[in-house]
Structures are given as structure tokens and as C-alpha cells.
Amino acid sequence: xxxxxxxxxxxxxxxxxxxxxxxxxxxxxxxxxxxxxxxxxxxxxxxxxxxxxxxxxxxxxxxxxxxxxxxxxxxxxxxxxxxxxxxxxxxxxxxxxxxxxxxxxxxxxxxxxxxxxxxxxxxxxxxxxxxxxxxxxxxxxxxxxxxxxxxxxxxxxxxxxxxxxxxxxxxxxxxxxxxxxxxxxxxxxxxxxxxxxxxxxxxxxxxxxxxxxxxxxxxxxxxxxxxxxxxxxxxxxxxxxxxxxxxxxxxxxxxxxxxxxxxxxxxxxxxxxxxxxxxxxxxxxxxxxxxxxxxxxxxxxxxxxxxxxxxxxxxxxxxxxxxxxxxxxxxxxxxxxxxxxxxxxxxxxxxxxxxxxxxxxxxxxxxxxxxxxxxxxxxxxxxxxxxxxxxxxxxxxxxxxxxxxxxxxxxxxxxx
Amino acid sequence: xxxxxxxxxxxxxxxxxxxxxxxxxxxxxxxxxxxxxxxxxxxxxxxxxxxxxxxxxxxxxxxxxxxxxxxxxxxxxxxxxxxxxxxxxxxxxxxxxxxxxxxxxxxxxxxxxxxxxxxxxxxxxxxxxxxxxxxxxxxxxxxxxxxxxxxxxxxxxxxxxxxxxxxxxxxxxxxxxxxxxxxxxxxxxxxxxxxxxxxxxxxxxxxxxxxxxxxxxxxxxxxxxxxxxxxxxxxxxx
Numbered sequence: 001x002x003x004x005x006x007x008x009x010x011x012x013x014x015x016x017x018x019x020x021x022x023x024x025x026x027x028x029x030x031x032x033x034x035x036x037x038x039x040x041x042x043x044x045x046x047x048x049x050x051x052x053x054x055x056x057x058x059x060x061x062x063x064x065x066x067x068x069x070x071x072x073x074x075x076x077x078x079x080x081x082x083x084x085x086x087x088x089x090x091x092x093x094x095x096x097x098x099x100x101x102x103x104x105x106x107x108x109x110x111x112x113x114x115x116x117x118x119x120x121x122x123x124x125x126x127x128x129x130x131x132x133x134x135x136x137x138x139x140x141x142x143x144x145x146x147x148x149x150x151x152x153x154x155x156x157x158x159x160x161x162x163x164x165x166x167x168x169x170x171x172x173x174x175x176x177x178x179x180x181x182x183x184x185x186x187x188x189x190x191x192x193x194x195x196x197x198x199x200x201x202x203x204x205x206x207x208x209x210x211x212x213x214x215x216x217x218x219x220x221x222x223x224x225x226x227x228x229x230x231x232x233x234x235x236x237x238x239x240x241x242x243x244x245x246x247x248x249x250x251x252x253x254x255x256x257x258x259x260x261x262x263x264x265x266x267x268x269x270x271x272x273x274x275x276x277x278x279x280x281x282x283x284x285x286x287x288x289x290x291x292x293x294x295x296x297x298x299x300x301x302x303x304x305x306x307x308x309x310x311x312x313x314x315x316x317x318x319x320x321x322x323x324x325x326x327x328x329x330x331x332x333x334x335x336x337x338x339x340x341x342x343x344x345x346x347x348x349x350x351x352x353x354x355x356x357x358x359x360x361x362x363x364x365x366x367x368x369x370x371x372x373x374x375x376x377x378x379x380x381x382x383x384x385x386x387x388x389x390x391x392x393x394x395x396x397x398x399x400x401x402x403x404x405x406x407x408x409x410x411x412x413x414x415x416x
Numbered sequence: 417x418x419x420x421x422x423x424x425x426x427x428x429x430x431x432x433x434x435x436x437x438x439x440x441x442x443x444x445x446x447x448x449x450x451x452x453x454x455x456x457x458x459x460x461x462x463x464x465x466x467x468x469x470x471x472x473x474x475x476x477x478x479x480x481x482x483x484x485x486x487x488x489x490x491x492x493x494x495x496x497x498x499x500x501x502x503x504x505x506x507x508x509x510x511x512x513x514x515x516x517x518x519x520x521x522x523x524x525x526x527x528x529x530x531x532x533x534x535x536x537x538x539x540x541x542x543x544x545x546x547x548x549x550x551x552x553x554x555x556x557x558x559x560x561x562x563x564x565x566x567x568x569x570x571x572x573x574x575x576x577x578x579x580x581x582x583x584x585x586x587x588x589x590x591x592x593x594x595x596x597x598x599x600x601x602x603x604x605x606x607x608x609x610x611x612x613x614x615x616x617x618x619x620x621x622x623x624x625x626x627x628x629x630x631x632x633x634x635x636x637x638x639x640x641x642x643x644x645x646x647x648x649x650x651x652x653x654x
Contacts, residue, residue, distance in 0.1 A: 006460045009430060033427040033477035033524075035508035044636050051607070052640065055507045055540065058431025102437070106458065117459030119452065122444070133440050140438050148602025151435045151541045155602040162603025360632075412429050 004031055005401050007107040007117075009059050010411025012248075014400055016381055021389050026381030028374055028404065030248030032415040038364045046072050046335065046359045047158060053351065053366065054152050056416040059102065061152045062095040062143060063344040064351075070218075071351040072158040075338025076359075078330045084160045086315060087146055087324070089217055091156065092342070093312040094142030096216070097135060097184070098150075099345035100262070100305040103408050104187065105132030108298055111402050112194045128190065131183045135305070138173075138180040142312055145169050159330035170319045177313040184309040185281065191302040192285045196295035197387055197399065199380065203292045204256055205264035206372070208343050214265075214273040214307065216343035222268050223253060224290070231341035234350050238367060248414035249371045257375035260347025261408060262300035263291040275310035278303060294380050295406045301345075335359045344369050346408055370414035377407050419468035419555055421446075422454035424488060426474030426481050427508060427524060432499040433457050433473060435541040442548060449555045467492045469554060471547075475501040475508060475524045482530055489531040494554055497527040498547060500540035500609045505642025513639065526646060535560055540609035540641055543595055563594045564614045567606045571597040579605050585625050585637060590616035590644070609641045618645070 004011040011031035017024045037056055041049055050068040054061035066088050073080060106118040109128070115121040122129040140150040145165045147153025155163045208219035209228075221237070222228050229237055240249045252258065267290045271279055282303060291300055335355035341348055347369030354363035384403060388396050425433060436443050437458070450469070454462040470492035476482050489495060500506050505526050512523040527533050535554075537547045546562070553560040567588040571578075574597050579586040587608035588600065599606050612618065618638075625634045638644060 004456055006456050006462065007458065009457070011425075011456075033481070035427060035506075036511055037507065040507060040510035043632075045633055048636065048640065052507050055429050055431070058429040058434040058541065061429075061431065102434075106437070110460070116461050117455075119447065119459060136438070136440065148604070149598050150438050151431045153602075154599045154604040157604070163601070 005404055007110070008405055008409055008411070009057070010409070010414070012404070012409065012411045014381065014404060016400065018388070022385045023382045023388065026378050027245055028377050028381070028409075030246045030411045030415050032247065032411045034247050034415045037416045038366055041361045041364045044361055046076070046332070046353070046355055046361060049353060049361060049364070050157060056366070056368070057410060057413045058151060059410065060095060060099055060344050060346070060413070062091050062147065063342055063349055065153060065156055066092065066217075067340050067342040067344075067349050067351045069156060069158050070340035070342065071338045071353050073332075073338065074340055075336050075353050075355050076158065076332030077334060077336070078159060078332050080160055080330060081327055083325060083327060085217065086318065087161060088156065090312060090315045090319075091143055091146045091153070092216055093308040093315065094139045094146070096308040096345055097180075097305055097312065098139035098143065100301040101132060101135035101139065101187070103345075104191065104298065104301055104305065105129070105135070108405055111398075111405065131186060134183050135180055135187070135309070138176050138309075141173060141176070145173060157329070159332065160327055162329070164324045164326055165319075167320065167323050170316055170324070174313060174316050174320060177309065177316055181277075181306065181309040181313055184306040185277075188281055188302045188306050191299055196293065196298065197402070199293050199295065199383055199387065199403075201292060201380075201383055203290070203376070204253060204258040205267040205290070206253060206258045206260050207265040207268040207348060208341060209268050210273075212273070214269055218342070221341060221348060223258065224267060225253070225256070227253075231350065232339045234339065234341065234367065238350075238372065240367065240371065248374060248411060250375050251367060251371040252375050257379045258372060259294070259376050260369050260372045261297055262304050262345070263297040264347060265343060266300050266303065267291055274303070274307045275314070277310055278307040281306065294376070294403060297406050297408065301408070332359065346370060346410055346413070347372055366416060368410070368413040368416060370409045370411065373407055373409055374414060377404060377409065418449060418451045420453045420466075421450040421469050421471070421551075422467040422488075422492070423452070423457070423471045424454070424473070425457070426472065426485070426501070427477040428474030428499060428501040428506060430457065430473065431541040435544050436547065439544045442544065446548060446551060449552065465491065469494045469496060469551065471496045471498055472502055472527055473498050475506050475526055476530050477508070477524045478522065482525065485527065485530050494534045495527070495531065496535045496537060496547070496550060496554075497533045498537045498542050500538065500611075500641040502527040503536050503538045504611050504644065504646050506540070507641065509642040510639065526642070528646075538562070538592060538610040539595055546594055562592065565593045566613050567591045567593050567595065567597050567600070567610075569593050570595070571600050574601055576600045580624065583628060585629050585634070587621070587637065590618055590621050607637055607640050608644050611646055612644045616645070
């Protein structure tokens with residue numbers, strides 16, 4: 001059996017076949033077992049969907065919870081209050097910082113400072129490591145304050161929230177948030193100093209887009225081929241296929257491999273809606289679009305990390321001013337079909353539900369970001385040939401693992 | 417003397433591992449007592465050798481994972497199974513109760529059903545403090561016990577309003593405490609992720625819930641995380 005790539009979410013192995021210096025065949029193999037989440041939801045009541053789907057992934061439960069909640073709300077034709085939307089956006093900002101900082105520091109950084117694990121990193125670079133802890137802790141606290149628990153939040157349900165953070169809790173988070181935004185700046189500066197392997201190519205990015213804000217909660221899906229479509233139409237654009245050698249599905253944009261995630265979001269949305277301070281930093285480091293090197297995803301995550309840390313502080317300050325009202329849940333009365341798309345830390349996530357007249361789930365479909373990324377990873381394993389040429393076998397695997405890690409795949413999501 | 421520790425993951429969401437990492441400072445404190453020999457999520461150099469303690473997350477799916485579990489059992493002195501997947505079957509165990517043939521797959525198996533398991537830390541996700549408590553007890557040679565009161569006990573301490581009394585479904589009365597009633601604190605019902613407490617009166621609770629939400633939904637909420645009645649004391653089951 002292949003050994004799983006260390007330090008990625010879920011179990012995956014890779015296989016590359018070198019022929020006279022060229023990667024002839026490349027495969028990324030998900031070793032995770034499928035759990036058939038879409039099937040086990042059938043016959044259950046609508047409100048169980050966010051609870052069960054958040055268990056698809058332990059690193060990004062918030063986004064599964066919220067996408068599922070929104071899809072159910074679309075299926076029930078209910079509108080939630082502005083406060084609910086802002087609380088969700090706050091949770092999402094926390095989710096982004098949580099996932100990005102964990103990936104950047106614990107999984108990616110050891111590759112670039114020559115440590116084999118986060119424990120070694122902690123021993124040799126304690127000051128860098130402390131930053132990781134602060135970022136992660138702040139993000140966890142946001143999700144805990146709004147959602148009730150850091151892993152698998154409980155308060156966010158279709159129709160609104162079941163409990164609300166007190167003003168004291170929100171006020172207490174603000175100074176921590178300001179400090180964390182500074183740490184996020186340090187993080188961005190740190191990651192801007194690394195030398196990334198150069199692997200330039202034409203890439204097709206796909207992400208949510210909105211005119212007036214950096215879209216993660218809602219919006220239409222735009223891609224760099226020029227297509228614009230609504231979440232409901234995802235089946236016309238994203239084709240899923242099964243491969244004989246892996247349990248994870250492969251999703252393509254009508255047959256073309258696409259890139260989703262932090263770099264793709266920046267490519268589609270541009271820098272214009274990022275927080276002003278983030279834009280300043282981008283200018284300082286002279287980062288230009290498009291980000292068409294897969295390793296740029298690391299840098300893009302560091303940029304987003306700063307943006308969302310800053311945005312979370314803005315939202316907290318807003319709630320400090322207005323307070324959080326105890327709003328009643330909007331209870332659905334009629335049920336139908338609903339789709340929603342949100343931006344997960346790793347890219348666009350689609351949830352679709354078909355409810356019967358009593359609110360039991362009849363059909364469910366979920367397309368996760370990693371499903372959409374896997375074909376691009378395979379494609380780039382082949383593109384890596386020129387860089388692999390003069391390396392020893394162990395250096396080759398290290399570089400390949402670094403590439404896979406840069407994409408930040410989540411195999412538990414891909415094989416839900 | 418540090419004891420060697422390994423952390424493995426089977427079919428699951430890996431949320432329990434992240435729950436451990438979420439409280440990194442406490443996790444770090446453990447490194448005084450344990451040396452981590454195998455932890456794929458967190459480190460590159462993993463060893464295939466004998467361990468003092470192996471933590472296992474997830475349920476065993478298919479021959480490969482069952483073989484893997486048996487291998488880990490041979491290599492480890494103590495097995496600690498963590499999370500609802502290892503304890504109750506997790507969300508994926510729903511397929512065990514569906515008619516055969518819908519999936520071309522064998523039922524997913526809980527860890528104690530495959531190998532002898534010394535300790536189980538329940539919950540979806542686990543309570544990290546409980547796991548660390550258990551690990552330190554093992555380190556010092558003490559016997560670790562889980563609380564055996566119902567979630568209702570903690571819920572009262574937290575001064576929550578009783579959901580059942582206000583006509584809403586909740587599995588608190590039959591569920592093992594130790595989570596500090598985190599779900600009810602946030603307004604959600606207890607859905608039994610920690611499994612049943614000793615001598616649970618499940619039939620009585622069913623009789624209370626069925627008039628509220630109907631038979632089908634009662635059955636549904638009692639099976640979200642798998643079989644609630646799975647024994648926590650693995651020695652009783654082998």
C-alpha cells in the first residue's frame with residue numbers, strides 16, 4: 001500500500017511515473033473511505049442536514065454547516081435577518097483564519113524552514129510558533145463565541161441562531177482581534193520572504209464573485225474562462241467523474257481542470273474589496289495578479305488570513321456598537337428544492353437538497369472544493385517534470401509533497 | 417521516562433484530532449510526558465514500531481482498516497479509542513441499518529468490535545480535557561473513569577432551561593455527561609453523541625419524544641451518531 005502524504009487533511013498518496021526525465025503518469029489517490037453522507041441524509045428531517053454535514057470535515061465544519069443551512073433555507077423559501085447574515089460572516093471569517101493559519105503554520109511552514117514537524121518548529125522557532133497559536137486561538141474563540149463550540153458548532157441552524165453572544169464576550173474579543181491582525185501581518189511578511197518553486201502555467205480559476213465585497217457567503221460563480229452562473233446551475237458547469245483508482249471524485253469545469261481556493265478567489269475578485277491594510281501590504285510586496293503558480297496559493301492564504309482577521313475585528317466592532325439582539329428562529333413552513341454555494345477555505349462548496357412536503361430530505365448532493373482541485377493537482381504533478389530533473393528520489397518526493405500541500409487538499413471532504 | 421504515543425485515524429472527519437490541536441497549549445503540556453512517535457497529521461517522520469499508547473480515531477471500514485487495527489493492537493500496550501466514530505460508529509454507521517445492497521460495502525465497525533480497547537473517550541467531537549485526563553492517568557498508572565451521570569446533571573449546573581419540559585426533543589436524560597452540556601448551553605438539543613449512560617431508560621424517553629416529533633424522527637435523532645447503547649466498558653464486550 002502507498003504511504004499517505006503526511007501533514008495534509010485526510011489520507012492521500014501520490015504516484016508518479018518518470019520516463020526519461022518527464023513525469024509520464026501522475027495520480028493522486030485518496031485513501032479515505034467513503035462515508036456516503038449524501039445517502040445517509042435521505043429520510044432525515046431538514047434540520048439534521050447541517051449537523052450531519054458539518055461532520056464531513058473536522059477542519060472546516062463551519063462552512064459545511066453554513067452552506068447546508070443556506071441551501072435548506074433556499075429550499076424552504078425563508079429569509080434570515082441581517083444580523084444572522086453578519087453573525088454567519090463573522091463565523092466564516094473565523095473559519096478562514098482558523099483553517100489558513102493551521103495550514104500555513106503547522107502544515108506548510110515546516111517545509112520552508114527545514115523542520116519535519118510542527119513540534120520541531122516549536123523547538124527551533126518558538127517565536128514563530130507562538131504566532132500560530134495566537135491566530136488559531138483567536139479564530140477558535142470567535143467560532144466558540146458565535147457558534148457555541150470550535151469544532152462542529154451547534155448554535156447555527158436553518159432560520160438563524162439558537163443562542164447569541166453577549167456584548168461582554170464580543171467586547172472582550174476586540175483587543176485580541178486587533179493583536180491578531182498584527183500577527184497576521186507578521187505572518188504575511190514571513191511568507192512573503194520565502195522562495196517558492198516556480199511553476200507558471202495558464203490556470204482556470206473559479207470562485208464566487210460580488211461587486212461590493214470579497215465574496216464568501218453568497219454571489220454568482222465566475223471563472224476565468226468567462227462563464228458566470230448561479231449556484232443552482234452548478235450541474236451544467238461542474239462535471240463530476242469517478243476514477244478507478246481513487247475513492248475521491250474528480251470535478252472539472254466541463255472537462256477542464258480548474259483551480260479553486262485562496263489563489264482562485266484573489267484571481268477572480270481582485271484586490272479591490274480586501275481590507276485597506278491588506279491592500280497596503282500587497283502593494284508593499286508588489287504582488288500582482290493573476291497568481292498562476294500553484295505555490296502562490298500559500299501566499300494567497302497568507303493574504304486572506306490578514307484580510308479576514310481585519311474583517312472579523314470590523315464585524316466585532318459593529319456588534320459592539322449595535323449589540324446582538326435575541327432574534328426568534330424563522331421556522332420553515334413549505335419545503336422544496338434548494339442549492340447554495342459558499343467559499344470554504346479551500347474553494348467553492350455546493351450543497352443541494354430536495355425536501356418532501358413534510359421536510360424530510362429526499363435527495364442531497366454535495367460538491368466539495370477538493371473534488372474540484374484534484375484534477376489540477378494531477379495535472380501539475382506532470383508539469384513539475386522540469387523541476388524534478390536533477391533531484392534525488394527523496395528530494396523529488398519532498399517537492400511533490402510540497403506541491404500537494406500547497407494546494408491544501410482535504411481528502412475527508414473529497415470522499416464524504 | 418517519557419511514554420511513546422501514536423495517533424492514528426481511520427474513517428472519520430478528523431475533527432477529534434483537530435479538537436486536540438485546537439487547544440495546542442494543553443496538547444503541548446503533554447509532550448512533557450509523551451513522545452509522539454506517529455502522528456501523520458502533524459509530523460513527517462513517523463515510526464512503525466511498538467507504542468506505549470495508541471490513540472485511534474474513526475471507525476474501521478473494510479478489510480484494510482481492520483487489518484491495520486489488528487496490527488496497531490499488536491504494537492501497542494494501551495489502546496484509547498476516541499470520538500463517536502470509534503465508540504458508536506459515527507454518522508457513517510447509518511448505512512449499517514439500511515437494507516443490504518444499497519451500498520456495495522460491508523458495515524462499518526467500531527473499534528472495540530475489532531480489537532480489545534482499554535479506554536474510550538466519547539463525543540463528537542471529543543472533549544479534549546477528558547482525553548488529556550485519561551492519558552495522564554495512564555501515565556501515572558491510575559484507572560481512568562468516565563462520569564456516569566446524565567447530561568441533564570451538567571445542564572442543571574449550567575442553569576439551562578429544560579428543553580423537554582418546554583416540549584422540545586432532547587436526549588440529555590439518557591446521554592453520558594462530561595461535555596459540560598455544550599450543545600444545550602448553545603440552545604441546541606443534546607443528540608446523544610457521547611452514547612448512553614449506564615442503565616439508560618431509552619424506552620421511557622421514546623415514549624416522551626414520540627408524541628412531540630413522531631416515531632420516525634425519534635428513531636432518526638437516536639441514530640445520528642450510531643448505536644447509542646454501545647457499551648463504554650469495552651472489557652464487557654471484548
